Amino acid sequence: MKLDCSKDALKNAVGLAERMVGKNLSLPVLGGILFSAQNNKLLLRSTNLDVGIEIEIPAKITEEGTVVIQGNLLSGILSSVYDPKVIMETSSENLIIQASNTRSVLKCLPHEDFPTLPVVSGSEAFSMPIDKFVDGVKSVWYSASVSDMKPEISSVCIYSEGENIVFVATDSFRLAEKKIFLKEKTSFKHVLIPQKNIIEILKVLDGVSGNLNINVNKNQISFSLADKDIYITSRIVDGIFPDYRQIIPKEYVTEATILKQDMMNALKVTNLFSDKFNRVDVSVDIARKSFVIESKNSTTGENKTTVDASLTGKNISCGFNQKYIIDCFQSLKQDSIIFRFSGEGRPLVIRGVSDQSFMYLIMPLTT
Amino acid sequence: MDNKQLWDSVLGEVQITISRANFSTWFKNTRIIKLEGGIVYIGIPNEFVKEWLFSKYDKFILKTLRDISESVRGVEYVIVTPEMKEKADTTPPSRNQQPYTQELPLSDLYINKDDNLNPRYTFDNLVIGSFNELAYAASQAVVKHPGNTYNPLFIHGGTGLGKTHITQAIGNSIKAEKTGKKVYYITSEKFAMDYINSVQNKGINEFKEKYRKYDVLIMDDIQFLSGKEKTQEELFHVFNVLYENNKQIIFSSDRHPNHIPGLEDRLKSRFGAGMIVDISTPEYESRMAIIQRKIQSNNFSLSAESIAFIAESLECSIRELEGIVNSIICQARLKNRDLAQNEIKLLIKNNIVPKKTASIKDVIRIVSDFYHIEESSIYEKTRRKEIVKPRQIAMYLLREDFSVSYPTIGEKFGGRDHTTVIHSCDKIKDSIKKDEVLVEELLQIRALL
Known part of the structure; x- marks a missing residue:
């Protein structure tokens, strides 16, 4: 693999991918970020098998290839690079990252073991502006329970109600509900996104403009930003959110x-x-x-x-x-x-x- | 070959071809859910695993499956949430549908905050026998004329004999008559805490007010006030105010007020002013009645022989008795049949507190320590008074509490004749009736054992 790409784009992408890197998992390769260079795009992927992200950034590729690098190393290196461009090149088992003032050789992890992210296809799909989604989640997520005892309340519940999308979270002592008005009607059933995952998703989406495409099936939800080349997917909780309307x-x-x-x-x-x-x-x-x-x-x-x-x-x-x-x-x-x-x-x-x-x-x- | 065996052999194959880390990440918590029309449905924990198994191991799994069972045509992956799986695993084979235990109705646990009384304790469910009939009669008199007949009423007796039951039942009965009398039940420990808090928060006046407004004050386990001088003083004042206004006061303790160490004399004398009754351990007939009552209240039945057997073999407090009956009921429900007598015997053996196991030497050592004499002097053939008394007490204790035979005791005490030992025991027994100090000393020595 050999390529050069914009430092800022890479740093930004690494910053996002780093968040979803798995910790304390039995599979060491999950503690890394996968870099795959193909068709003049550099793809970054990371997952902890609960939530995962894929980001594509433009790059000039001279030789295609795939490597996995320990997650936290890269952002440290990139923060001391002052050039607008960095060069990444593999040599045998190592990845060399080069800029005018610095050159690092990083050990790679075996990329064959790195999993692909599930593609959520089918049943329910809708799209909404990212800022509205972020607004909805931000308004309620802090009310979700932090304990894992009851997965259905340690998550943010999203459902459609006519032209509104409703975001709800509760830890049974308090409850926050936010209704976001969309111009068109959507219809999908309750989706429960684990609170831990929604925080990470929020950090990726916060401050980004554009449209968010959401796909839901029975076990998984995915968010894709068409023009930003970001794909996030998360497990969803298979449970029933408490019927909170009765207590209002x-x-x-x-x-x-x-x-x-x-x-x-x-x-x-x-x-x-x-x-x-x-x-x-x-x-x-x-x-x-x-x-x-x-x-x-x-x-x-x-x-x-x-x-x-x-x-x-x-x-x-x-x-x-x-x-x-x-x-x-x-x-x-x-x-x-x-x-x-x-x-x-x-x-x-x-x-x-x-x-x-x-x-x-x-x-x-x-x- | 069933599904589990099939999958286990596939996992065995997989395990040797891939690394352990990979195996535990992707193949843990997987299993075959069903086999239908040549398609094997594999249950997996989440979508990530599905994606990875499908893209990476699909062919391998299929091939391994076909090697074992040729009828397999395809593999499907199904996501099963762990909760569902657990449920499926733990569903017990349908056995007898009778519930093992009946849930306690909530009211049982309900304690009224205003008076601290537990409605569970009433005279209706109190078993009255010769062991507590005096206490019962006195408390009935108190219920009829609170504040007039026996004031204060002091009930004492060993642990688990129903002091709390009787005192609370008095409170509940007075409350049930709806005369508007204010009843309040408190343990002495809570009273002390309350007092300490009031001192801390400078609410001593509120504290005084609070306890002086009650018409019937019930204080449980008064022995815990021993040594707490200031709390005792406060109790003394509360007592005086209530007593002067003809308000009923009821105390309970595990021993006679005169034998509570660290209790001020002025309190002792006041406790003695009213009525002091004691509750002893229930005798055989009462034990039968208690067991019967307990069994009835649990909607359970036990043969008359079994009841007689339990009553015979247990000479203990009501609380222990109830505990054993409970465990018998529980066992019987679990096994869904009546228990045989030897099973009950076993239960009793396992449940009662093991008999004290102190050696003869230990007893002698503790007694001689207690009276500050040389241990060896006990064995000597001296007739000095300060030696004789401890020696007799040690013999008495060995006989009464540890059921050592007279000849053995005599032998251990330097080759004395068994008649000497009998004489010693009789002497102590006689003295107990007259000598209050001796009773107290015996109590303390027994505590040391």
């Missing part, structure tokens, strides 16, 4: 509209005194027009902060995990947010004012 309260007893910034500032202070459950007590007094949040810690002290709010409904006081409240601010783009209480011991719903697309639900802490 239909009626509210108290509603509070608050400036997001005010709430964030207040929570910053109460956070200092949080106990081991991160408990914060929210109490609304309609007559006094006060919205008070309060936290206590038997070792450090306590804090009570009043937040300006416009209130309707009844007096209420409830305890919540403040970390969960803080989490949802990243998904709320509006300046004002609404807290909807459905009664003591019942869930709290947070939304942005005049934003129907995002909904966040937190279960209360029991006393």
